Amino acid sequence: MPEVTVEWYVALSVLLFSIGALGVLLRRNAIIVFMSIELMLNAANLLFVAFANHLQDVDGQVLVFFVITVAAAEVAVGLALIVTIFRTKHSINIDEINLMKG
């Protein structure tokens, strides 16, 4: 049986990251865009933990801890923004939020 090395995790992480990025780029529902961002963060976290294990250094796990905390803060603010936008625009379609149009 082949051995599971850190490359396997890199591959998985890249796949998840790409899927998340596609979600961000292609969906119009702001909430799903947000969730896709979480997925991308998660892919990065997976890489951190995998390399923490590979390099035998616990610092990677500490960084994941920070990423999770920041993600929590980001989600709180982001969802509050979405709720606020929904109240004024009655839509969470991000294509309708285009006030910055040139």
Next chain:
Amino acid sequence: MNAFGLAPLILVFPVIGLLLNGFFGRRFVDADRKTGEKLSGGFASVMALSSFAIAVLMFFSLRSHEFHAEVINLFNWIVVPSAKLQIPWAIQVDTLSVTMMMVVTGVGSLIHIYAIGYMHGDPNFSRFFTYLNLFLFFMLILVTGNNFLMLFVGWEGVGLCSYLLIGFWFDRVDKNGLPMNANAGRKAFVANRVGDLAMILAMILMFWTFGTLEFNTVFQSAVELFEEGHMVHFGLFSATLPAVLTAVTALFLMGAAGKSAQIPLYIWLPDAMAGPTPVSALIHAATMVTSGIYLIVRSNVLFEIVRASGELLFGIVSSADLVAYTGAATALVAGLIAFTQFDIKKVLAYSTVSQLGFMIAAAGMGAYVAAMFHLITHAFFKGLLFLGSGSVIHGMEHGHHHLAHGDDHHDDDFDPQDMRTMGGLRHKMNSTFIVYTIGALALSGIFPLAGFWSKDEILAHGGEHNFAVYLMLTIAAFCTAFYMGRQLQMVFFGKPRHAAAEHAEESSPLMVIPLWILAGLSVVGGFLLNLPFLTESLAEANHNHPTGIFLALEGWLEHSIQAFHLSEEGIVHLPHTPIVFSPMVAGLSTVLAVGALLLAFKLVYRDRPQTADERDPLEKIPFVWKFFAALPFETLFMKGFIPLFNKASHWLGHTLDGTIWHDFVHERVIRDNFVGFASFSADVLDTNGVDGLVNGSAKAVKRLANLIRRSQTGYARNYALSVFLGAVALVVYFVYMAN
């Protein structure tokens, strides 16, 4: 456990408080006076207390770290690669700086709390706390910096805060319509500049000699160069290292004289009493004025090298000894001046100058630990005395207010700080009386209060090593006890000499509680610091000095006063006193202090002035009074120096600058030619050449911008796509091309 990583927070907390009070404090206070004041003052106090907590944390961290200094690098501040100049913004946590941190934040927090009560109702309540936090911030930079430049930043910053706070009530005018508080602030600022100039020169010299300004590097290389007998070259000249260090240390003395109010620059300190009383307590008694002592103690290595080299300043006196003499002379002179003051705060101000003289003298004699010890205890009892006097003033104002409302008794000339209008306050303000007495006795050096231990350590050292200094300091100590006895008697005993004093009331608990805490510290401070508080250092001190149970503070501080170790290695000869507690000296000074107190109490001021118009008993001895009253160099300064200076500046300003430079060189030579050229370029060059160019390029930019504008679709996803494009491009680059 160590928590050195948290050290930056000690600077962050005051900044938070300062920003909050600076931006929102006024709104809070204006919106709702009562809660606004609580919020504004409370927040500032909490920030100060948080800093204190960090300082305590640093203390325990050091303990568990075996007292080894720790430097926390935050970032590189100034980097000039060509000059090999690299000055980091780094925090040095060692026993000395932690001692200062604890004193500054501890006493500072108490004063913050006190100030909430004291400043109650002031229209600029939140501005005051903004300044207090700003001060705390700069003072902490001063004591935590690991190089002379950071120290200088703090040094200037506290000077600024001192200026702002002395002139806090800048709109008040005296009888002649002059803005007295603003002037006092200006005076302090200018007097400090002299010292700052010396500091800058000293830093330039040091940087020239050692190529760095970091404490540890400077001290190490100073020792190495001293042992090598290195010569310092200044272009054509060259000088021996001790000579350069003599200059540096003399300049340090000058800087310290400015900040710590020594002869001849002490004139600003008594005037600084124009500020609110918490300021006087915090800045002009407990913390800022001690920065000169901190500087000298911090650079002890340089002073000791000068002492060991035997190099003399102008061939007369070693700069280290000069420090000692300056301090002793200041202690004596200021102690004498204090006799003639009638303003309750000015007596304390001169007393502060005198006590600072003690510390400087101690540092000059090489008794660094004693200097620091006196600095700490002095912060306790002088803070206490100032706050107590603030409480008295508050009470008197209250009484006066009561009068003004009670009947139509208007008394515009009433000065709530004049001791001649007080008397008998011990019945009205019981708590204040008790704590004030404790403070006064501690200051006079009565056993077993804090002042006794620290002052005797200095005196004992003087008795051992420098008899002249010892003599002056002993007389100064006698004076201290005398004027404190005088003040106690005039303020608290006898009958009230003014209607306001009869209606004085005790201050609010918010003010009295910090007083009690400080009183407690004044009582036990002497024990706490030098008795078995620090178990490990006690053991170590016992090990080093068989007789030294009183040397816990020394055991603690010797980890950052390098001269101790250099002295053991025989490089310098620190005049070290193994037995700091000398019964002879202690006995003599106690007898003198008690005698002075009794003299003031029972003899001279027994028949104290019964009314405000009566003369002070000392005034009956005309010579003494005139002499003491003339001692303030103030008079000399105003009568002698200022007119001369005015004349010189008038000549410089009017004749040299006005007639020659302005009228001739500027008007005729430079201006006329310039105007001619300018009109040519304005009328011809500009309208045709430049405008055409500018308008043309503006049009071009506009067309381009219209093109680019289309790419801004306003769709977040398009932007995200470009970000993703960039990210992928970077990945491709790093994978394929980076190596």
Next chain:
Amino acid sequence: MGNPILFLILAAVAVIAAVMMVRSRNAIYSALFLVLNFVTIAVLYLILNAPFIAMVQITVYAGAIMVLFLFVIMLLGAEKLQGFEESSKGQLWIAAFLAVVLIATFAVALIQGDPSSSGAVAGLDSSPSNLGLHLFKAYVFPFELTGVLLLAAMIGVVVLSRNSAKRGKDA
């Protein structure tokens, strides 16, 4: 680093859940697939000798963040909205192309690079106490900053929801 079969199963679940999350037309389903993805990755963390992070992942991501998402979706009644349509021409194709490039790049890099061994396993002390010591020693300042960040986020959220409430009343 674990049993290959187990890894492949988990990876497949994670990837399928991620794809379903992005594809799903119902926001609630998206959220649930994302939760499934998170839980799968938490199991991978367990395999990678990071139990603490795994538990935090479940508690914070699945238990707090995703509940917040569900809460907002339910609150807005916004679960059934537009799906996969593109907004401007070419967005889909460029995005897909970039994703393929990214994956291909990594694939090439992984194939070309020297295969690593799984290393000395179990030498890593990832116990909560060791993690905590790291957090409070080497990373204590960032840790404090994170606290400040959370506070700022909290204040921001309160301000945001408050203002909008007021505006709603005025309108």
Next chain:
Amino acid sequence: MTPVQIALRALLVGFVVVLTVITGFAYGSFLERKLLARFQGRIGPNRAGYLPIPQRGRKERKLLGGVLQPAADAVKLFFKEDLTPTKADKWIYTLAPMMAAIPAIMILGVIPWAGKITIFGSLFSPYFAIAPGINVGILFILSLASIGVYGVVLAGWSSNSKYAVLGGIRTTAQMVSYELALGLSVLIPVMMANSLDLGEIVEAQRGGWFFVQFIAAFVFFIATLAEMQRSPFDLLEAEQELSAGYMVEYGGMRFGMFFMSEYMAMISYSAIMATLFFGGYRGPFVDTYPALGFLYILGKTLIGVVLMIWIRATLPRFRYDQLMNFGWKSLLPISALNFILTATFILLKEEGIVGPFIDSVLKFFVG
């Protein structure tokens, strides 16, 4: 231990525990109905089944009337029509009851039911639990507690009914709010035992320090009541406002699963409380006879469950704003303050700051 042994142990212990809990759930509901009836001066269910005690000459005496009531309930629930509302989301509607029940059972996986027990010559070390010695045991519990929200939320949403959605939203806010207080109070035994492993926490309670932390235990108890939406925090199923809240559209055995999850959660949380604050399986003679531990923790759990029932019979329901105010403004500050004080005290003790200071002062004066 080899993986096979681990699996065997997990199976064995899991079987025992799950069996106990499922029976416990059934009889927990019976206990609740009986006790509530007694509190209200009624008799309660007394028809289904009894223990016949023959008596000479007379009719037999019926002891414990209604002892088969749970079985009757189960039969009833199973044979009810299993209907799904037309507009409901079928998948999630089916998934929700499972999501509610599974975490409640899984929590029991890390609870140590006894100390070291030897069965069939092999040592069940270090603790008699399904998954012993997990060094993140408490985090496991917290994460499952936070997962527990899903059942309610999804049930509320998928039913496609206004009452259910409102109940779901209310519950989410309530559970998220009280999770904080719950987490903070759980951290206190963690700090005091200096471990996240439940077994070590129990062992650390040898000295009986749990008596010190009655505040944490109290906060924990209240927070668990709110987490389980039990009275007095059961306003998501306030009949007057929301008819039956999130489970209004459920019937038959699906409803039964929600019912089951509530009772299992009661048992699980009582067991956790017993473990964290009241010494878990520890008690007199437990060192000599480790098997006694199982009885002790069951007893302590039972006390917890009865306490919860008692509270339901006693206290009126909170209003929604009161619930939020209580959670955020009272419970959270109390537990945070308790947390800080405890941490400070532990630190001072560990640093040995208080002790040596007093020692050195004494030494100076005494000599």
